[in-house]
Amino acid sequence: MQGLIALLVGAGLSVLVIRAMIVIAPRVGLVDLPGEHKQHEHVTPFVGGFGVLAALLVAVALLILAYPEKLVAWLSLLVCGVVMFGVGLADDRWKLSARIRLVIQAGLALLMVFGGGVVLADVGDAFFVGALTMGFAAAVPFTVFGTVGCINALNMVDGIDGLSGTIAAGTLALIALVAGLGGDGATFLLALALLGGVLGFLWFNLRFGDQHRARVFMGDNGSMMLGLLLCWLLITITQGPNALVPPIVALWIFALPLVDTLSVMFRRIWRGKSPFSPDRNHLHHLLQRAGFRVENTVGIMGTLHFALGATGIAGAWLGVPEGVLAIGWLVVFLAYFRLTARPWRFVPMLRGFHRACGLTPARNLGVFMGNCTLEHVEQINALVAPQLHENTVFRTRLYQRKGAAGPVGARYAVVQITIDDEVAPLRHQDLYMRLIRRAARPLDNIYVRSYVHRDPHNERRVSPRDVAHDRRAAERRVADCMLVEESFTYVRDGRIVDQQINHPRPGTRATAAPT
Known part of the structure; x- marks a missing residue:
């Protein structure tokens, strides 16, 4: 007692x-x-x-x-x-x-x-x-x-x-x-x-x-x-x-x-x-x-x-x-x-x-959609927007592979959702990931995961080491990609109120490799 x-x-x-x-x-x-x-x-x-x-x-x-x-x-x-x-x-x-x-x-x-x-x-x-x-x-x-x-x-x-x-x-x-x-x-x-x-x-x-x-x-x-x-x-x-x-x-x-x-x-x-x-x-x-x-x-x-x-x-x-x-x-x-x-x-x-464990990274930069069968960013935006509960903006980039780091012509998309930790709880990241995965489930072969950048400080495969097997690993993972379409979409209560779509010049390379 x-x-x-x-x-x-x-x-x-x-x-x-x-x-x-x-x-x-x-x-x-x-x-x-x-x-x-x-x-x-x-x-x-x-x-x-x-x-x-x-x-x-x-x-x-x-x-x-x-x-x-x-x-x-x-x-x-x-x-x-x-x-x-x-x-x-x-x-x-x-x-x-x-x-x-x-x-x-x-x-x-x-x-x-x-x-x-x-x-x-x-x-x-x-x-x-x-x-x-x-x-x-x-x-x-x-x-x-x-x-x-x-x-x-x-x-x-x-x-x-x-x-x-x-x-x-x-x-x-x-x-x-x-x-x-x-x-x-x-x-x-x-x-x-x-x-x-x-x-x-x-x-x-x-x-x-x-x-x-x-x-x-x-x-x-x-x-x-x-x-x-x-x-x-x-x-x-x-x-x-x-x-x-x-x-x-x-x-x-x-x-x-x-x-x-x-x-x-x-x-x-x-x-x-x-x-x-x-x-x-x-x-x-x-x-x-x-x-x-x-x-x-x-x-x-x-x-x-x-x-x-x-x-x-x-x-x-x-x-x-x-x-x-x-x-x-x-x-x-x-x-x-x-x-x-x-x-x-x-x-x-x-x-x-x-x-x-299916966790969302602390420094989550968005949602990666691999083997994307959707051909335009408008289709991706229509899939993502209804899943967002807060008034926000998200950026969508659609890439197409050109080199040998994957099937030539295959596409992948990166959706970056703006989340302010001081306004929207961090758990919204986990929620959005689950909802987007569920929405993409009916699509053939598409997979959804978190999108993060590799850190050279502790990631051997992106470190500047000139070692044969490291170089091989880098070749497997750094894709030769080009940006097909890009958009900024504004969402209010799960509905698209505005979207700005850009079509880069042909041959524009990806600014970030898939991670």
Whole structure:
């Protein structure tokens, strides 16, 4: 009952605090400005951590009331959370140096050890030689290293709307499950209170329904604080004589941020760069390059993260040896590193998965109609216009193949629909694709899919490499085409109110190859 109260109060208080901070943030400079390497285009408050901090205060108050014998530990927890929040907020506002952040993180890890009694000493039987336990002198620096790594791993996945919050929520839910079934009331209460705080934040941060962008960001204040608190909880459930799961399970519960961060750092070292140099090769970057929208990316990574954690927990409960779980985790890491080390190969694989799922790309440029049996753009416009629910304009281009990259004389069309994300929800793209596919179904052999441009940054077949098999692939895909007709059509309530049709000069080549 206390856990449920903590969850509901944490969530409600988080929503109220964040809503208040949205109003205050612009006045005190707590906003993230677009520009430089940032993907967002709007001034956004980075006050998500305030909601999680409010939930932490609720949790500490309940813990002191329910378990007063551990008062020092709960006060240490509170100090760690508040100080980490303050350091993250200062970093958001004034950009602290990495050295200062690391020193303070290490200091808080020491407070966690000496004040909270949370220390990572038991490695378990991960090497098939029996349980390994470090002495206190070795366990302290090991705990500091692990805590700093956990803090920064969560911080590094905080790259798109809803991702870090979803990862944190999945981790907290798994910890709460383990603690609840294991009878650890204090950990269960703390995990659920923090989960409520994160869920309150996600209400403002996730893209869903008509909310097309995040209204607040978590910021370093939230991600660094959550990373520290997650580390506290993971050590608590895996250490000591009353450990609920073996230590290796902690790596499974927090698998995705760790695997992603380590893979990116090793790839940088492999390429002769600093492991701390910035790049755009995290998994969420690769998924976005493959065309996945932000909400799709968050859903995929959140599901993968939860599945990995559940796998580790299930393995421990089913009696799988710790060494086998360790090998399994290592296999996951090596497979992940192998796939992501060569983005120019991995991204096309992801694009194939995206296409198989029938999703519409984030940077959708229109509708591609292959093997088009319609001979004039007016026929295509009459097919497309009734499917559009909004007053809009769309451009239709009809091409005919000339070269050997397809049947000579075969035609294809590209229909580009103007959709303003601020006016029309993104889901209209998916809706239009389904409706146009359905309308084209009676036509013989015609197929409809999304139209996107290939990106040379991660697409080998359009990269300027002078390699024989790459050249062959390019010859197969770059068609020698000419533009037959082009039109701009204006639609109101599904009816064509005007269309302008152009007939290019004979011999005009296509400005864009089919993609």
